[in-house]
Amino acid sequence: MQDETYVDGLPNPIEAVLFDKDGTLLDFTGMWGFWTDCVLNDFRDQLATRGLRINTDELPQIWGTFHDEQGRMNGYDVRGPLAMGTMDEVYAVLTWHGYRAGLSWAEAKIMVRECLARAEEEMEQHRPACPLPGVQEFLEQCRSEGVAMGVVTADDTPSAIKHLQWMGLDSFFDVVIGTDLVERGKPFPDMLLLACERLGVSVQHTVVIGDTDGDMEMARTAGAGYRIGIGEPGKIRLADRTIQSFHELLNGGLNR
Template sequence: MPELMVNEKKYDVEGILFDKDGTLLNFNELWMKWGTNLINEIVSMADSQIMCDEEDIGRYIGVSFKNGTWDPKGPLAIGSMGDLITVLSFYLYQQGMPWNEAVTMVFNVRENVDKSTQWTNRLKPIKGIRNFLERAYSAQIKLGVVTSDDTAQAENHLEILGIRDYFHCVIGHDAVQRGKPFPDMPELACQRLELDHKKTVIIGDSNGDMILGEKAGLLTGIGIVPKEIHTTSYLENANQIIRDYNQLRIKNSSD
């Protein structure tokens, strides 16, 4: 059986499950810029009805556009698209906009921003991920993606990055009844890939990823921290922590 080595610790593995945003692709390049466009458009459209401010509304989803920072525990970082629509709609409602109008506005703005986003230019892989996926795939480790993003959009992002073919399954928030941090996604992935939970690892950039790994009874949880975030304390349930994939090694059973 292949061995995964991280921080001098060895794990016998059959499968590895990955979060997507911040784990396979650079969160800042994609979602901070997408979020900036989303908020700017909402503020522009709402301006004739209510008073709202980009920085103020940004706090509701866990970002500071002024400082270019995000909360790794916030809605933009770990929430589903449905979560974001609800939170932003609630902000507009609090400012005096009728709820039905708020939801409709946020939903329509999100669709427009998605259509206008040049995904090819926004999607940047995490350092070392391509080589790591190639080594894992060559070692016959089954690979899956479990993401709070919608399945179709996740598939599209992986295709653009040129790494879709490495993964044996991709499971989005819309594929299960309960999203993160509930264990539904890793449980479904293990079922589809016929994986033993105790021989499956999860890699993610949020503590929610670590918690769902624990709830699903997975072998271990590896937290990955981007260079823009200096603390690692928010990954309190991680068994191991890395900064990029060059810190991981795979030893094939035939080596």
């Protein structure tokens, strides 16, 4: 018989762990830094061919990203659009900047979609998805303890599944829920509730792990039993507990 898994104060064993994807299971900057650089560089080049420009100083304000001296993304604001927004919201923000630069709204929409399509081709070629340290070991631990697992992500479901496949992690998850499957994405509870329904588990005995307060607010409003933030201490204010690495959850660490 497998050991039952408990966590701080929950009266019954944990039935499921639900994970955010980007910044939780995979290295956010490695993945979305590559994508952001592709999109924004292409976007600036396309504006330039039309005699238009966007101020380089404005780049961090577009999606809430940090950049090095060469303009490459090297970090992100966990409160920003890229970290917490849906893909449609991210597209809309960039479209607005195209409009601000002098395009019509229609022209900006077309340009953004073309830039995104080219970036997706680059992503398919390079597959820059890398799991965070300790992720696979923790997933194996949860599976060995009979805990159901799922992914709830602001990304679209097909893209999320593809990224998990790139990392060889897709077989760990019984359900993957993206924003496209619900009426409201994070921070609303819809994705978490749908995941629990499909898993056949109780929300109250589910642990949610994510890297933003959007993840934590989703868990709180849904009534999840426990919220774990992954990141620097103090940055994820709504978490019951914050870890800096999945190594802290290995070998019974989930129980502390």
